[in-house]
Amino acid sequence: MRIVYFTHSLLSCWNHGNAHFLRGVLRELGALGHDVLALEPEGSNWSLANLMADHGEAGLAPFRHAYPDLHPRSYASDADVAELTDGADLVIVHEWNDPALVARIGRLRAEGARFTLFFHDTHHRAVSDPDAIRAFDLSGYDGVLAFGEALSDVYRRWGWGERVWTWHEAADIRHFRPPEEEEPRDGLIWIGNWGDGERTAELEEFLFRPAASAGLPLDIYGVRYPQEALAMLARHGVRYHGWAANAAAPSLFARHRATVHVPRRYYTQILPGIPTIRMFEALACGIPLVSAPWEDSEGLFRPGEDFLYARSGAEMTDHLRAIAADADLRASLARHGLETVRSRHSCAHRARELLAIVDSLAPIPQPQLAGSLA
Incomplete structure (x- = not known):
């Protein structure tokens, strides 16, 4: 099967947490023998532009080293979507794309294109900024892939019914795994x-x-920290390191004793049950994890075994x-968390789930040839 995925960026993970999952699942689809093409916009790629501005070509090296089998292609804003999807059996469009592009691909499908077309939503905007999602013309789409059941329910209320599927993120366990040799670990990350x-x-x-109260040094990696945030980190004695390539996360986890899951407010109050990608990453790497309040309403993990749950500071x-x-305790948490990810939440699992969804759909109607018998 030929699969075309329109992503905001596969090359860049700068403020783009979905890069991990997209890279992993596309690699798994390729490993299953499918012809996979990742497309990203040229000139309007916010994540890539920021990465290049901060780190230049060197910022792309971790991705290229970790994913030598992935070769995303860029396209111009006025590119012919019929050419981009030529020969495709399955097309998936990520929600962080231009609404005009989303609409053009939908019209192509509505006019008889022979591929299955999905919209992939991995964000909270359906509840935090619903007008932004409603601006997408999805009338030509065959269905929606939502990264949590609470988000799927939003689309069901919008009339998608059985044409929305919950497709969770997961860990790329080919790359995210415990270190082959243990090295000294210290503090939190x-x-x-x-x-x-x-x-x-x-x-x-x-x-x-809590890190300060427990007497544990804390290292933080990430971007978009304004001056007031940096001042807050300094007050608490936090060591801030700036951007780190997502591909470098396993080696960073390997130097620390534990990490903490702090979900954004939308995923605790309005879209419960959706963990951040960091939970999958950490558990896949065998680092003990403690979570701030978060309701695992879909039973993805085993709280108390895979990770510890904190109801207060x-x-x-x-x-x-x-x-x-x-x-x-550290060894038990690492063992159980790794077991759950490897048995249920790898990108290989999600690749097979996606193929099962496609197989469950009715065959795409084939255009009748002129003069053929009814």
């Missing part, structure tokens, strides 16, 4: 972008203060102290 104030209070309550501090002091 948190990988995440500051964003737009969606979890500022939560970070202070469940990460900065004080409880987070207690958990961090316990992990720092108890090697058996």
Whole structure:
């Protein structure tokens, strides 16, 4: 099967957390023998432009080294979508694309293109900025892939019914895995972008203060930290390192004793049950994890076994102290978390889920040849 995926960027992970999952699942589809093409916009690629401005060509080296089998292609804004999708059996369009492009591909499908067409939503804008999602003309699409059941419910309320499927993110366990040889570990690590104030209070309550109270040094990697955020980190004695390539995350995790999951407010209050990609990454790498309040409403993990759950800042501090002091606890959390990811939440699992969704659909109607018998 020929699969074409329109992504905002596959090359860049700068403020683009979905890059991990997209890279992993496209690689798995290729490993299954499918012809996979990733397309990203030329000139309007916000993530790539920021990465290049900050780090130049060197910023692309980690991706190219970790994913030598992925070769995304860029296209101009006025490119012919019929040419871009020529020969495709399956086309998927990520929600972080230009609405005009989304509409053009939908019209092509509505006019008789023979591929299956999905819209892939991996963001909270359906609830935080619904007008932005409603601006997409999805009338020609065969269905929606949503990265959590709560988001799928939003699309069902919008009339998609059985044409929306929950397709969770997952870990690329070919790359995200425990180190082959253990090295000395110390302190905590948190990988995440500051964003737009969606979890500022939560970070202070469940990460900065508990780390300091537990006496554990804290290293943070991410982008879009304004001056007030940097000042807050300095007040708490946090070591801020700036951007780190997503492909470098396994080696960063391997140097630390634990990490913390702090979901954005939308995923705790309005779209419960959707974990950040960082949970999949951390558990796949065998690092103990403690989560701030988050409702695993879909039963993706085993709280208390795969990770520890903190209901307050004080409880987070207690958990961090316990992990720092108890090697058996660290080993148990790492073992159980890795077991759950490898048995249920790898990109290979998601690739097979996607193919099962496609197979479940009725065959795409074939155009009748002129003069053929009815």
